[in-house]
Every structure is written in structure tokens, then in C-alpha cells.
Amino acid sequence: MENITSGVSEIIVIRLTTYLRCLYIAKRKRKNIIKSVEIAKLCGIKSSVVRKDFTQFGAFGIKGKGYEIENLIKKVREILGLNTMKNVALIGVGNLGTALLKYQGFFDANFKFVGAFDLNYQKIGKRVNGIKIYDIKNLKKFIDKNSVEIIILSVPSAAVRSIFKNIDLKKVKGILNFTSAILPCEGKKIYIRNIDLSRELELISFCMKKCLKKEA
Amino acid sequence: MENITSGVSEIIVIRLTTYLRCLYIAKRKRKNIIKSVEIAKLCGIKSSVVRKDFTQFGAFGIKGKGYEIENLIKKVREILGLNTMKNVALIGVGNLGTALLKYQGFFDANFKFVGAFDLNYQKIGKRVNGIKIYDIKNLKKFIDKNSVEIIILSVPSAAVRSIFKNIDLKKVKGILNFTSAILPCEGKKIYIRNIDLSRELELISFCMKKCLKKEA
DNA sequence: AGTTGTGAATCTGTTCACAGCC
DNA sequence: GGCTGTGAACAGATTCACAACT
Numbered sequence: 001m002e003n004i005t006s007g008v009s010e011i012i013v014i015r016l017t018t019y020l021r022c023l024y025i026a027k028r029k030r031k032n033i034i035k036s037v038e039i040a041k042l043c044g045i046k047s048s049v050v051r052k053d054f055t056q057f058g059a060f061g062i063k064g065k066g067y068e069i070e071n072l073i074k075k076v077r078e079i080l081g082l083n084t085m086k087n088v089a090l091i092g093v094g095n096l097g098t099a100l101l102k103y104q105g106f107f108d109a110n111f112k113f114v115g116a117f118d119l120n121y122q123k124i125g126k127r128v129n130g131i132k133i134y135d136i137k138n139l140k141k142f143i144d145k146n147s148v149e150i151i152i153l154s155v156p157s158a159a160v161r162s163i164f165k166n167i168d169l170k171k172v173k174g175i176l177n178f179t180s181a182i183l184p185c186e187g188k189k190i191y192i193r194n195i196d197l198s199r200e201l202e203l204i205s206f207c208m209k210k211c212l213k214k215e216a
Numbered sequence: 217m218e219n220i221t222s223g224v225s226e227i228i229v230i231r232l233t234t235y236l237r238c239l240y241i242a243k244r245k246r247k248n249i250i251k252s253v254e255i256a257k258l259c260g261i262k263s264s265v266v267r268k269d270f271t272q273f274g275a276f277g278i279k280g281k282g283y284e285i286e287n288l289i290k291k292v293r294e295i296l297g298l299n300t301m302k303n304v305a306l307i308g309v310g311n312l313g314t315a316l317l318k319y320q321g322f323f324d325a326n327f328k329f330v331g332a333f334d335l336n337y338q339k340i341g342k343r344v345n346g347i348k349i350y351d352i353k354n355l356k357k358f359i360d361k362n363s364v365e366i367i368i369l370s371v372p373s374a375a376v377r378s379i380f381k382n383i384d385l386k387k388v389k390g391i392l393n394f395t396s397a398i399l400p401c402e403g404k405k406i407y408i409r410n411i412d413l414s415r416e417l418e419l420i421s422f423c424m425k426k427c428l429k430k431e432a
Numbered sequence: 433a434g435t436t437g438t439g440a441a442t443c444t445g446t447t448c449a450c451a452g453c454c
Numbered sequence: 455g456g457c458t459g460t461g462a463a464c465a466g467a468t469t470c471a472c473a474a475c476t
Contacts, residue, residue, distance in 0.1 A: 008426070009466080009467085010419075010423065011466095011467080012467095013419055013422050013423065014415075014419060016418075016422075017412075017414075017415035017418040017419055018415065020415075020418065021396055021398065021412075021414075021415070022398070025398070035434095035435070035436090036435075036436075037435085042398055043398070045468095046468075046469070046470095047435095048437095048438095048468075048469060048470075048471095049467090049468070049469085051435090051436060051437060051438090052437080052438080052467095052468085054436095054437090055436090055437060055438075059436080059437065060436095061435075061436050061437075062435080062436075062475090062476065063434085063435055063436045063437075063474070063475040063476050064433075064434050064435050064436075064475065064476040065434080065435065065436085065476070066434095066435065066436080067436090079422065080418045080419075080421050080422045081421045081422055081424070081425055082418060082421055086421065086424075094315070095311060095312075095314050095315030095318055096312070096315040098311050098315075099310070099311030099312040099314075099315055100413075102311055103413060105396070105413050105414035105417060106417065108414065109414060109417040109418055109421060110421075111417055111421075149424065150420065150424070173424040174420045174421075174423070174424040176416060176417070176420060180237055180321075182237065182238070182241075182258055182259070191420060191423040191424050193416055193419060193420050193423075195411060195416060196233075196237075197316075197319060197321050198233075198237075198321035198324065198325060199230075199233035199234065199236075199237070200392060200409055200411060201321060201322060201325040201327055201392070202232075202233040202236065202296045202298060202325055203226075203229055203230060203233055203296075203409060204366065204390045204392060204407060204409050205296050205297045205298055205302065205325060205326075205327075205390075206229050206232075206295065206296045206297055207226065207229065207390065207407040207409075208297070208302075208365065208366070208389040208390040208407050209297055210224070225444080225445080227444095227445075228445095251456095251457070251458090252457080252458070253457085262446075262447070262448095263457095263458095264446075264447060264448075264449095264459095264460095265445090265446070265447085267457095267458060267459060267460090268445095268446085268459085268460080270458095270459090271458090271459060271460075275458080275459065276458095277457075277458050277459075278453090278454065278457080278458075279452070279453040279454050279456085279457055279458045279459075280453065280454040280455075280456050280457050280458075281454070281456080281457065281458085282456095282457065282458080283458090
């Protein structure tokens with residue numbers, strides 16, 4: 001389990017997260033075994049891709065039968081690192097930020113909000129879904145004290161630059177960036193995942209016109 | 217301009233949307249010309265990729281100088297289809313839905329909300345950011361009458377199945393899906409873009425551990 | 433009989449290096 | 455001189471076909 005994950009490309013991990021959705025669906029239907037063909041159909045890809053992806057991490061299947069769902073879920077969650085708790089801080093408690101604080105999925109993925117931050121004095125001190133909102137001035141100290149590993153950025157893009165002065169980038173390992181800003185983390189060992197609505201809209205605008213080769 | 221876009225892979229279009237962000241930034245700095253190396257650095261990729269991507273749609277650059285920013289923005293917006301208005305309906309006016317209705321980016325991309333839908337009677341009839349909330353029962357008729365091309369789904373995943381009975385899939389060309397559900401549009405000529413928070417979290421969980429080969 | 437796991441072949445995307453042009 | 459545009463080489467991902475196994 002040491003370097004089993006090294007050399008795995010992001011594209012495979014993205015698919016793993018999709019497979020996990022399928023497995024949850026299958027489990028809810030009280031199935032015990034699922035075939036690579038079934039997973040593939042649900043995801044809209046070829047079954048050989050599904051099989052090859054899993055073999056990157058070991059041989060989880062039973063030849064002639066398929067994959068034991070409960071076991072496969074366990075394995076995939078292990079691979080994705082979903083069994084260890086991760087401390088998260090949210091920055092920017094607007095509409096989107098509020099929606100995120102209330103989102104159940106964070107709990108399922110073992111993400112724990114330890115605090116939210118904003119610069120609006122009306123909001124500071126209040127709680128959303130039990131999570132306290134702090135003054136953004138205290139962010140740096142907070143990250144240090146509470147071993148925050150992940151930051152979620154849901155502020156206006158224009159605010160990003162000044163916020164980054166307050167982040168101790170040594171402790172933070174991942175950023176989920178909902179702004180359109182390109183984050184100044186070059187060269188740092190931080191994994192950034194950009195979720196840019198504007199870009200998604202532009203993409204859908206183009207792709208509506210033409211049916212493209214691939215699906216994400 | 218007819219079949220110039222056919223045969224272009226999604227990955228290139230995704231990068232185009234990133235380039236557009238860079239071009240806006242450069243424009244704000246009152247620059248007139250930008251080099252492929254500069255765009256590449258901002259996006260964290262090789263300059264040859266940038267150049268090759270643009271040549272898929274024509275030769276926009278000036279040899280020995282670079283790309284004229286204003287012109288390139290115009291071209292890229294044209295390619296992405298951002299100059300034509302698209303009618304959008306939002307389904308599910310929760311926290312996320314509300315955030316989306318207020319989001320400025322839709323305006324920039326020429327997306328026009330013509331209506332929002334919910335099943336909560338407390339919400340029906342009210343307005344968010346000027347957009348009226350209708351009873352979800354009237355969705356099908358509404359799509360027909362108002363030539364809705366794009367649907368944005370921000371409902372609980374469990375609600376997806378029943379909603380899909382109310383969508384006239386012949387008219388709809390694109391769906392922006394914020395649920396974890398795998399949408400039942402197989403075989404239809406609809407472009408679906410999934411923005412699944414749960415999956416993003418799982419991905420960040422894995423990638424934090426290991427620095428992967430690629431960035432999205 | 434039926435499905436996984438996998439090497440080999442194919443396809444797609446990236447990098448390199450430089451000719452062509454301003 | 456300097457940057458774009460591009461063919462050729464390379465790397466990576468997907469598909470195919472089937473051997474291995476239950």
C-alpha cells in the first residue's frame with residue numbers, strides 16, 4: 001500500500017469517483033455482485049476501461065462472476081483516502097459558501113468543517129449548520145492551531161489575492177477553488193481543484209452546438 | 217465556420233475556457249499583445265499546446281509578435297458560442313440554486329434565466345434576483361413555450377428521477393447537473409456537464425496524498 | 433459458461449524542433 | 455530577432471482479443 005498509488009494518473013482517479021457513485025446505487029438496490037459491463041454502462045464507457053482502472057490498484061474481482069460490491073466500495077474508499085478525517089476551513093460565507101457548509105457530501109467524504117471565515121462583521125460570530133464564522137484576519141493563526149489541511153474558496157475572484165497573504169501554505173495540502181482566479185500556488189505542493197462556473201457555462205455553450213468526442 | 221468545430225476534442229475546449237480567463241486578466245492590465253509563452257505560464261502548461269490549440273480554429277497570431285488580445289478574445293468567444301443568448305431554466309431553488317440565480321457569470325456567458333422551479337409552495341411565486349419561481353409541475357409546458365435550451369439541476373439527487381418525467385428532452389440541448397445522480401439521457405443528443413461536489417472532494421482527498429501527473 | 437485481468441495494437445494527445453513569417 | 459504555426463517523434467490512454475480463472 002506504500003507506493004501503489006504513485007504513477008496513477010488523475011484521469012483514472014476521476015473515474016474511480018464515478019465508479020463509487022455506481023457502486024452506491026447498486027448497493028442501494030441490494031445487489032451483491034456487479035460486473036464491469038454494468039459499471040461501464042452506467043458511466044457511459046467501455047468495460048475494459050473499468051477493469052484496467054481497478055487493476056491499477058490490485059485484482060479486486062472474481063473471474064467468471066464480477067466484483068463483490070461491498071468489498072469494492074471498501075477498496076475504492078481506501079484508495080481515495082476517504083476513511084481518514086480531514087480538517088477543512090471555508091472562506092467566504094456567501095450564498096455558495098452557505099450552501100457548501102450545509103452540504104451533506106462533506107460528511108460522507110470525512111471532511112470536517114472546523115471553521116468558516118468572512119470579512120462581513122454582520123456574519124462574524126454567527127453559525128451556519130453549527131459551524132462558527134470567524135474574522136478572516138484570524139485565518140493564518142486558525143490554520144496553524146487547528147491543523148487545517150483543506151481550504152475551500154468561495155469568495156469573489158477579486159478577493160483572492162489579499163486572502164492568499166493570510167494562508168500558511170505549508171500546512172494546507174488541498175484547495176477547492178470556486179473562484180475564477182488562477183491561484184498563486186505555483187511550485188507549492190498543494191493540490192488545487194478548480195470549479196469555475198463561468199468556464200463550465202462556456203464549455204456547455206460550445207458543446208451544445210456540437211456533440212464532442214468525450215464526456216467527463 | 218460550418219464544420220470548423222467538428223473533430224475538436226473536449227479537452228481543447230476546456231483549455232480554451234482557461235485561456236479566455238488569462239486573456240481577460242491581460243486585458244485588465246491594459247496589454248495589447250500576449251505571447252503563447254505568457255498564456256502557457258498562467259495556465260501551467262507548455263506554450264506549444266497553446267499554439268496548437270488555437271490553430272485548430274485558424275491562425276490568430278502575428279508571427280514574431282504574439283496574439284492581439286482584443287481580437288483573440290473576440291475569436292475565442294465566437295468559437296465558444298458566447299455571443300448568442302441562451303434561455304436557461306433552473307430547477308431547485310435551495311442554497312445552491314439561489315447562489316446560481318445570483319451569479320454574475322451567467323450574464324457574461326449570455327445565459328438568460330427565464331425561470332426557476334421548485335416544489336416548495338413557500339417559494340413558488342416569489343422572485344430571486346428578479347427571476348420568478350414557478351411550480352415544478354409546469355416545467356414541461358414552460359420549456360416548450362419559452363424555448364429553454366439549457367437546464368440547471370440543483371435539486372437533491374433523490375429528486376432527479378421524478379423531475380426527468382417532466383422534461384421535454386427534445387428541446388433541451390444542455391444540462392448542468394449539480395446532483396450526484398447519473399442522468400437518464402442515454403442516447404439523447406444532450407450535452408451534460410456534471411459538477412459533483414462529492415466527487416470533487418473524493419478527488420482532492422486522493423490527490424492531496426500524491427502529487428499527480430496532470431492538472432485540470 | 434461467463435467474467436476478470438492483460439498484452440498487443442490502435443488511437444489520441446503532447447512535446448520537440450525548426451521552418452516561415454513579421 | 456523573435457514568435458507563431460506545424461510536421462515528426464514521443465508518450466499516454468483506449469480498445470481489442472483472448473488466456474486465465476471460478
